Amino acid sequence: MLKIWAILLFSGLLTMSQGLDGTVQVLSSVDVNGLEKVIADVLHRGDILNSVQGTMSAADGGLLNLGIGLTGLEIKKLTLPKVSLKLLPGVGVQMNVYTQVLIEGKGLLGKVLNLQVDVNITARARLAQDDMGAPKLIIEDCKTQLVNVRILHNVLPLHPTVLKDALGNLFPGVLCPFIDTVLNAVNPLLSTVNSVVPLGVVGNLQYTLASLPVVSDAAIKLDLNAVVKDLLGNTVDDPTCSAATVSLPSEVDSSSQLGLSLCLLSSAFKLLLAPGKLRTDIAGQTLPTDIPLTASALHTLVPEVSELLPESQQPLLKIRALERPAVSEQNGNVTVRLPASIEVSPSDSPQQPLFVLNADIVLSVQPTISDNKLRFSVTLERVGFRLASSLISDFNVALLEPLISDILSAAYVPLINDALEVGIPLPNLLNLNWEDGLVKVMNNVLLVNALA
Numbered sequence: 001m002l003k004i005w006a007i008l009l010f011s012g013l014l015t016m017s018q019g020l021d022g023t024v025q026v027l028s029s030v031d032v033n034g035l036e037k038v039i040a041d042v043l044h045r046g047d048i049l050n051s052v053q054g055t056m057s058a059a060d061g062g063l064l065n066l067g068i069g070l071t072g073l074e075i076k077k078l079t080l081p082k083v084s085l086k087l088l089p090g091v092g093v094q095m096n097v098y099t100q101v102l103i104e105g106k107g108l109l110g111k112v113l114n115l116q117v118d119v120n121i122t123a124r125a126r127l128a129q130d131d132m133g134a135p136k137l138i139i140e141d142c143k144t145q146l147v148n149v150r151i152l153h154n155v156l157p158l159h160p161t162v163l164k165d166a167l168g169n170l171f172p173g174v175l176c177p178f179i180d181t182v183l184n185a186v187n188p189l190l191s192t193v194n195s196v197v198p199l200g201v202v203g204n205l206q207y208t209l210a211s212l213p214v215v216s217d218a219a220i221k222l223d224l225n226a227v228v229k230d231l232l233g234n235t236v237d238d239p240t241c242s243a244a245t246v247s248l249p250s251e252v253d254s255s256s257q258l259g260l261s262l263c264l265l266s267s268a269f270k271l272l273l274a275p276g277k278l279r280t281d282i283a284g285q286t287l288p289t290d291i292p293l294t295a296s297a298l299h300t301l302v303p304e305v306s307e308l309l310p311e312s313q314q315p316l317l318k319i320r321a322l323e324r325p326a327v328s329e330q331n332g333n334v335t336v337r338l339p340a341s342i343e344v345s346p347s348d349s350p351q352q353p354l355f356v357l358n359a360d361i362v363l364s365v366q367p368t369i370s371d372n373k374l375r376f377s378v379t380l381e382r383v384g385f386r387l388a389s390s391l392i393s394d395f396n397v398a399l400l401e402p403l404i405s406d407i408l409s410a411a412y413v414p415l416i417n418d419a420l421e422v423g424i425p426l427p428n429l430l431n432l433n434w435e436d437g438l439v440k441v442m443n444n445v446l447l448v449n450a451l452a
Contacts, residue, residue: 336362
């Protein structure tokens with residue numbers, strides 16, 4: 001199992017690239033352990049192992065041509081497959097598979113031969129792209145080496161050396177296609193990197209491979225483009241992020257890594273936190289009792305309002321987002337700036353605001369991983385006010401900041417968290433498990449490491 005760590009941007013950088021118009025960049029680094037486990041899981045599947053069982057052909061010369069009355073040679077079981085990988089920089093991978101093969105031979109009178117053969121299979125696979133642009137592994141070279149031949153039952157005059165030589169001729173034609181079968185099961189897991197996933201009910205996120213994966217001696221690096229679209233197919237992006245690049249550490253720490261441009265958050269937030277979704281009216285009775293949105297509370301803070309808001313009336317706050325949110329990062333912390341309008345009106349005359357504030361709401365964002373999605377929760381970091389209009393004389397709006405901050409935290413921030421609840425689905429590559437990965441932010445990049 002791979003370790004969970006959150007690591008960000010060491011001094012040594014991998015390839016940096018820039019996305020196309022309307023896209024943001026995502027980099028994934030699949031280390032040798034991650035790929036090795038996926039192949040090992042496939043090798044242990046019953047249907048894959050059973051695909052090798054059956055009669056072996058002697059078309060290339062082998063036991064059936066020994067002239068000793070042997071009429072059939074059959075693989076009964078393939079057991080204990082163990083796999084180790086070595087990355088071949090610029091090429092692909094070298095796969096070494098060790099397994100034990102149980103073989104039964106039959107003559108005219110029934111079973112005459114029973115063998116257990118230890119075999120090493122060495123295959124070299126090139127990393128390429130299929131017709132749809134997804135990565136795939138293609139076998140370019142495959143060899144088998146018989147490590148040991150143990151005769152469990154033999155009624156024929158066959159020396160172990162003769163058996164080993166004959167099996168050596170047969171096994172490449174049987175076990176190398178088996179490796180092809182394994183990779184045919186692995187490649188669909190690679191192809192899932194190209195995908196379209198929903199962003200709740202408001203749009204979708206499309207991941208595509210931007211270029212041929214790069215193989216180093218430590219990892220396979222995939223440069224992805226990510227595009228956020230609304231339900232009409234329009235791209236939702238942040239032009240200020242168009243030149244952003246993502247980079248990963250030059251050395252991996254025994255884990256597969258995923259780096260996401262902060263621009264992906266910006267694009268997703270623009271879709272999920274559209275101004276029309278962030279409109280709400282707040283009355284005192286909907287707030288906790290320790291947050292007094294009452295006429296008397298306003299009289300205490302702004303005495304001038306008492307002329308227009310009698311004690312018998314209750315105030316109403318109408319909050320409207322004015323612009324789409326702006327995402328930024330500083331010192332490893334992500335914040336969202338949300339310009340908004342706050343109207344304070346008598347509850348019986350909500351169309352006649354006593355005064356209107358322009359508010360600069362700054363939210364602190366905490367990213368986490370669950371269900372293979374990047375999740376977010378926000379809290380109010382600070383809010384600044386400016387008087388936009390008023391039916392009363394000018395007053396010190398800063399006096400309202402503690403009360404309205406409490407109201408925003410209690411009634412407005414939960415509305416924002418509800419809109420963000422859908423999260424951002426992470427790219428699906430080799431079924432890597434990003435669950436519970438810690439997220440660290442630096443230089444406009446989020447990076448998590450995967451569990452196997």
